[in-house]
Amino acid sequence: MECQDYSLTRTVERDSLNLNPLQRGGFLPVEARKALFEFSDGYSVCDYCAGRLDEIKKPSVTNFLDDLAQFLKVDTVRTVHGAREGKFAVMHAMCKPGDTIVVDGNAHYTTHLAAERNGLNMAEVPTSGHPHYRVNPEGYREVVDQLQDNGEEPSLLVLTHVDGNYGNLSDSSIVGKIAAEKGIPLLLNCAYSMGRLPIDAKKLKADFLVGSGHKSMAASGPIGVLGVKEEWAEQVLKRSPRHEVKELEMLGCTSRGAPLATLMASLPHVIERTKKWDDEVQKTRKFVTEMEKIGEIKQIGVRPKEHDLVRFETPLFHQIAETHPRRGFFLYEELKKRNIVGIKRGQTQWFKCSIYGFTPQQADYIILSFQEIGQKYGD
Amino acid sequence: MECQDYSLTRTVERDSLNLNPLQRGGFLPVEARKALFEFSDGYSVCDYCAGRLDEIKKPSVTNFLDDLAQFLKVDTVRTVHGAREGKFAVMHAMCKPGDTIVVDGNAHYTTHLAAERNGLNMAEVPTSGHPHYRVNPEGYREVVDQLQDNGEEPSLLVLTHVDGNYGNLSDSSIVGKIAAEKGIPLLLNCAYSMGRLPIDAKKLKADFLVGSGHKSMAASGPIGVLGVKEEWAEQVLKRSPRHEVKELEMLGCTSRGAPLATLMASLPHVIERTKKWDDEVQKTRKFVTEMEKIGEIKQIGVRPKEHDLVRFETPLFHQIAETHPRRGFFLYEELKKRNIVGIKRGQTQWFKCSIYGFTPQQADYIILSFQEIGQKYGD
Numbered sequence: 001m002e003c004q005d006y007s008l009t010r011t012v013e014r015d016s017l018n019l020n021p022l023q024r025g026g027f028l029p030v031e032a033r034k035a036l037f038e039f040s041d042g043y044s045v046c047d048y049c050a051g052r053l054d055e056i057k058k059p060s061v062t063n064f065l066d067d068l069a070q071f072l073k074v075d076t077v078r079t080v081h082g083a084r085e086g087k088f089a090v091m092h093a094m095c096k097p098g099d100t101i102v103v104d105g106n107a108h109y110t111t112h113l114a115a116e117r118n119g120l121n122m123a124e125v126p127t128s129g130h131p132h133y134r135v136n137p138e139g140y141r142e143v144v145d146q147l148q149d150n151g152e153e154p155s156l157l158v159l160t161h162v163d164g165n166y167g168n169l170s171d172s173s174i175v176g177k178i179a180a181e182k183g184i185p186l187l188l189n190c191a192y193s194m195g196r197l198p199i200d201a202k203k204l205k206a207d208f209l210v211g212s213g214h215k216s217m218a219a220s221g222p223i224g225v226l227g228v229k230e231e232w233a234e235q236v237l238k239r240s241p242r243h244e245v246k247e248l249e250m251l252g253c254t255s256r257g258a259p260l261a262t263l264m265a266s267l268p269h270v271i272e273r274t275k276k277w278d279d280e281v282q283k284t285r286k287f288v289t290e291m292e293k294i295g296e297i298k299q300i301g302v303r304p305k306e307h308d309l310v311r312f313e314t315p316l317f318h319q320i321a322e323t324h325p326r327r328g329f330f331l332y333e334e335l336k337k338r339n340i341v342g343i344k345r346g347q348t349q350w351f352k353c354s355i356y357g358f359t360p361q362q363a364d365y366i367i368l369s370f371q372e373i374g375q376k377y378g379d
Numbered sequence: 380m381e382c383q384d385y386s387l388t389r390t391v392e393r394d395s396l397n398l399n400p401l402q403r404g405g406f407l408p409v410e411a412r413k414a415l416f417e418f419s420d421g422y423s424v425c426d427y428c429a430g431r432l433d434e435i436k437k438p439s440v441t442n443f444l445d446d447l448a449q450f451l452k453v454d455t456v457r458t459v460h461g462a463r464e465g466k467f468a469v470m471h472a473m474c475k476p477g478d479t480i481v482v483d484g485n486a487h488y489t490t491h492l493a494a495e496r497n498g499l500n501m502a503e504v505p506t507s508g509h510p511h512y513r514v515n516p517e518g519y520r521e522v523v524d525q526l527q528d529n530g531e532e533p534s535l536l537v538l539t540h541v542d543g544n545y546g547n548l549s550d551s552s553i554v555g556k557i558a559a560e561k562g563i564p565l566l567l568n569c570a571y572s573m574g575r576l577p578i579d580a581k582k583l584k585a586d587f588l589v590g591s592g593h594k595s596m597a598a599s600g601p602i603g604v605l606g607v608k609e610e611w612a613e614q615v616l617k618r619s620p621r622h623e624v625k626e627l628e629m630l631g632c633t634s635r636g637a638p639l640a641t642l643m644a645s646l647p648h649v650i651e652r653t654k655k656w657d658d659e660v661q662k663t664r665k666f667v668t669e670m671e672k673i674g675e676i677k678q679i680g681v682r683p684k685e686h687d688l689v690r691f692e693t694p695l696f697h698q699i700a701e702t703h704p705r706r707g708f709f710l711y712e713e714l715k716k717r718n719i720v721g722i723k724r725g726q727t728q729w730f731k732c733s734i735y736g737f738t739p740q741q742a743d744y745i746i747l748s749f750q751e752i753g754q755k756y757g758d
Contacts, residue, residue, distance in 0.1 A: 008413070038388050039389065109622045221423075221637060271382065
């Protein structure tokens with residue numbers, strides 16, 4: 001048989017400034033590129049495995065997990081395939097089908113899927129809605145109280161630390177305090193925070209953390225991190241009755257390959273960059289200020305920004321699209337001409353973007369480009 | 380904090396002839412190395428995703444999955460994180476906790492873990508034991524009959540196509556026929572076969588196939604393949620009630636990253652190499668013949684070999700180890716001196732190995748090396 005073409009190049013995407021918030025935290029530093037080269041082949045991280053991925057000495061997964069646990073101030077860590085797989089594993093170990101869990105109104109769709117796949121019901125802490133979409137941490141108490149009044153004991157609280165729609169940063173410590181009072185463990189979804197901003201599981205009062213290597217920890221996908229408080233380690237990392245060194249929820253081993261090597265290689269880089277988080281927030285706030293000078297562009301979500309992911313409503317661009325010969329594609333195409341990518345093709349009414357990791361010069365260039373496009377067609 | 384050293388190089392392992400059967404099928408061809416370079420960064424396969432990994436057009440995951448389905452003669456395929464995750468997903472969708480499934484005595488430990496994690500009981504079709512460890516396909520009928528006599532209706536049959544201990548190739552078509560007669564679906568674990576030898580789901584009469592990219596399909600780990608017969612597609616690929624395009628058992632998307640790019644890039648190479656499977660079997664048989672001339676080395680498992688994974692009992696090397704100053708390490712060290720790796724350090728009583736993919740000259744050199752080591756210390 002003859003194979004079709006798979007378009008396995010991405011020169012434009014690699015060479016341009018990419019504003020996709022999903023991608024800004026996943027660019028590999030040179031150390032990770034080297035590790036990828038070393039561990040490209042199939043099962044190569046398993047050269048010296050004696051049965052447990054987390055105990056491999058060469059490459060030293062053991063040392064890495066020790067460092068990672070220390071970095072996150074969490075008792076035990078494992079690598080998983082991604083944040084969603086980490087959430088699924090925690091729910092699978094901590095809940096039984098028919099249980100109810102509490103999630104926030106900004107939860108990522110994979111939180112819903114992990115719960116649905118586990119046969120769980122979800123009670124939702126609503127957001128404040130347009131335009132801030134703020135999650136009130138005290139809402140968790142209300143929802144738990146309501147459930148308990150109805151005779152239901154939720155088995156897990158799940159909080160989105162930073163959500164992927166508005167980039168709102170939730171106050172985990174308050175939810176964690178409520179969780180502790182109620183005696184219900186808290187799972188914190190750090191897919192957009194772990195690897196970008198400092199994470200301290202103790203201060204955040206989380207029983208479980210999940211993070212995403214490809215989203216925010218400068219690693220090749222798919223890989224994630226699961227952090228577990230000592231209290232729950234035995235339950236979540238339960239061993240197989242038949243193969244006693246193997247952990248059930250990990251199906252023995254998880255990320256047996258190249259993404260793990262990149263996550264390991266990137267850790268020193270990631271630790272350093274989280275120290276500069278305040279600069280990133282300042283850069284983002286300046287970006288918002290400048291963008292809001294264009295037409296009626298408006299930042300949606302909590303103000304001022306506490307995270308690099310920004311959602312803008314852009315009625316000006318939407319107006320231009322109505323009469324532009326290229327219709328909704330004009331914005332994507334104008335940006336592409338300027339070597340800027342990452343805004344979805346055809347999207348003009350609103351978009352999400354991030355300038356995380358760009359130099360101030362690159363950020364200025366991006367602002368200038370949006371200004372130019374606004375001026376070119378605007379009034 | 381200061382990070383420890385993670386030993387993220389593997390020069391010796393990359394530059395040597397690697398006999399580890401786990402790794403022989405996972406070496407990347409140059410096309411896959413290029414794809415890895417293009418798609419190194421985090422979420423880069425998702426540049427143009429509109430919500431479904433399997434429907435991405437650039438890179439063309441759609442075209443790739445079409446080709447892969449055609450190659451495997453299966454109705455529907457998805458990528459998963461590995462064979463074990465594929466088995467877990469099928470069991471999770473097809474069985475309920477407390478169900479019994481039937482597995483063979485050569486099943487990989489991950490088959491057991493996938494079943495245990497799903498709360499399933501396992502009834503086992505035993506092997507013939509030492510020295511051939513053959514699985515009699517008719518044994519499935521006996522075990523199902525016994526269960527049914529006891530009023531139990533197994534919900535799934537799982538067969539290991541080629542096992543990882545002896546490299547025995549099972550006759551799936553007979554088990555598939557029994558499965559069809561009994562009205563119980565058959566899941567075939569092709570981790571050691573898909574990508575090495577031609578797979579035809581129709582001829583093999585399998586309802587589900589799982590394969591391993593890193594083990595046998597020339598891909599970076601972790602990635603696997605799940606093949607599903609039309610009849611079960613709706614059940615196994617059920618959509619989320621809340622997010623209607625997302626497939627529950629896939630948690631929306633599976634391998635969102637670099638390993639997928641390598642699996643795609645390697646497919647033409649993999650298709651070509653499966654055409655030369657008979658040559659690989661002949662090469663393995665010659666290897667066994669030559670190895671058995673050394674001391675009392677004996678191939679364990681079904682004879683003659685029908686797969687490249689070979690298990691040898693090597694009493695000669697074990698005898699040498701008893702008096703050698705380096706004890707059990709001598710064999711590993713003697714091989715390493717000759718740029719041969721992949722036999723576990725300290726192992727001399729028996730070992731597993733494979734010369735899959737080596738040129739005849741490399742195979743001769745490996746045989747010569749074992750002969751030399753035997754002669755150097757042997758009588």
